[in-house]
Amino acid sequence: MSVTSHSKKGLLLIAMLAGAGSAGASAQTQGPPQSDLSATIYTSPAETAEMTEGPEVKGIISARSDDKVQVTTADGARTVVAVNDATKISASKGLFGLGRSKLAADSLLNGLPVTIRTLQSGGDLVASRITLQNKDLRTASMIHNGTAQRFDEQTAATEALRGRMGEIDQYNVKSTTNVNFDTGKAVLSAQAKNDLCATATAAEGMDNALLLVVGYTDATGELEYNQELSEKRAGRVVNYLQQACGWKPYRMLTPTGMAEADPVASNDTSEGKAQNRRVAVNVLVSKGLDGL
Template identity: 80%
Template sequence: MNANSKSPKLLLSLALLAGTASTGVAVAQTQEPPQADVSATFSAPAEPAAAPAEGPEVKGIISARSGDRMKVTAADGTSTIVAVNDDTKISASKGLFGLGRNKLASASLVNGLPVTVKTLQSGGDLLASKITLQNKDLKTASMIHNGTAQRFEEQTAATEALRGRMGEIDQYNVKSTTNVNFDTGKAVLSAQAKQDLCATAATAEGMNNALLLVVGYTDSTGGEELNQELSEKRAGRVVNYLQQACGWKPYRMLTPTGMAEADPLADNSTPEGKAQNRRVAVNVLVSKGLDGL
């Protein structure tokens, strides 16, 4: 049969089938595969935390503890609050020239203990990175912590005094008072004052159960707030010298105080009277219940 004799309907059907097939191939060839979703697998690297800056070195006596914070009072009477955490290294020097160290727990950081603290600046706070103290003060720290020392193991009243739990002042007999004087507006100890303080400490050491109470005063120069601060600074300077230079133990020291221009010894209207009133009084006390033991 001749090809030209094919039915027109058959030719049309074949043409339509061929067009449909070619169109499907073209669509399959041009369609792109779906892109992978990478949004969930990419994250920007975290910024590294800034290292704490080195803070000042703090030297003084621990004057208060509350949780993980302690107050260190320096020789000039200024106080610094320092935080202590698990990363703080605490050690005591031992041996000749401080060679070798004992590692300590934070529980050894008791009130009255002289320390040197290296700090880090953390925001607006200071964090202790390293705390060191002298090995000779470990015995003192143990006495404070346990509330026992020398002859006081069996004496409840003296043990309470060693812990600094002072009762009313009228529970004590004043055995002696030593006054050391200061220049106007100053809290600097003179050579004579230093000599008098160590002599007082030596005398008190010879008394059974003696404690020291330190009270600072000013003359009438200056305002009330300034004089209060100055009297406290003078008292703090005397306490530090008695403990650090004269060897007086912290557990035998009652809480010092500043009285500004109260209780003057002399007339504040004269230069001579003012000179007498710029003083710190070191009172040697013995509990009335233990006096004479």
């Protein structure tokens, strides 16, 4: 593990740019965006009586948008079905589906296995009946509620921190930890893993500390390849910090890949190249908040 304050001006510029993107990074921890379901028709209960019987759709709800659901079947096919006031939604209560309870449309959660009987109008499908299992609904509800709670907590913490830092564009670099990589690789060594968690633990003790992760390569190879490799290395470090070291995503600025820029040693020697194949984990505290 090495600590340095190398090229602080360049680092601060990266931090400013990353700070502007941190909102997007936080949003990414909340999962992929909903699919575009806009192709589905809107129908009233009266209109469904004039439709013909459509195919039965069985699979997992993979997206939800207003009165439309997307179901992904076992073979990966995706089908969009409209849900209206005439749609009957029920969950089986007992063995072999004996006994059923009626449900509201807001019970159709992402990840829920369903079987849908449909009506067809042209190329569009409308759900006439949706059935599911109570045990699946309980599981989906637990996941949904737990995830929503974590996202709410994270969003609140992010906004509180961003609100205090909104007018500040300068940081104190409290420390920089470099972890190194083999040529062409993005695999963390045992030493690197230990150093990363030690850095996270030290930063955790600093109020208002953020981490800025920047990946680098040596000068070997094409610039485009090195750019991708530096980004991959940075991403690998971010994942380990969050998943293994417990660092909160909302305290992580957007990671950056800088390819072979800003070397810490000469690329003319193998020793220098080894030092340049690195990811720098910078512990930053806003100058306006440092010491608070």
